[in-house]
Amino acid sequence: MKFNDMNTTAKKTNTMNKLTFGQKLTQIRKAMGLTQVELGKRIGVSQRIIHHYENKAEYPPTKKLIELAHALNKSIDELLGTENNNDENYQDIKPMLAKKLRRASQLPPNDLKALSTFIDALVLKQQVKNTGVYHEA
Numbered sequence: 001m002k003f004n005d006m007n008t009t010a011k012k013t014n015t016m017n018k019l020t021f022g023q024k025l026t027q028i029r030k031a032m033g034l035t036q037v038e039l040g041k042r043i044g045v046s047q048r049i050i051h052h053y054e055n056k057a058e059y060p061p062t063k064k065l066i067e068l069a070h071a072l073n074k075s076i077d078e079l080l081g082t083e084n085n086n087d088e089n090y091q092d093i094k095p096m097l098a099k100k101l102r103r104a105s106q107l108p109p110n111d112l113k114a115l116s117t118f119i120d121a122l123v124l125k126q127q128v129k130n131t132g133v134y135h136e137a
Helices: 003-016 021-031 036-043 047-055 062-072 076-080 095-104 109-131
Strands: none
Touching: 021 047, 021 062, 021 076, 036 047, 036 062, 062 076, 062 109, 076 109
């Protein structure tokens, strides 16, 4: 085996541990039994754009990311692979925010979904601002 082949194999092994956005999107779409065409119709884009999101783009535009989350009934964190259900990580939530979130948990399902989407969008906006990662389709 050549050195370059070994290096490529090592890189593939390292990337297998963490799914890219496109791999995660593909995994979720297939688990729901959707084709690229069907998912594209749900968010108003062509199959070609879905293929691009799954195989070439680092991330879709923020608006499309939100639409994908809605279409797949997932949070943006789930799509980005950043969801963490470990409650210990939430011990540093500011008391005022925790109080507001407890009150907000009583909202009707549609309002909760809207609030969740808004929070996801704000968090994504901050992530993009911090990393500079944003790609228009």
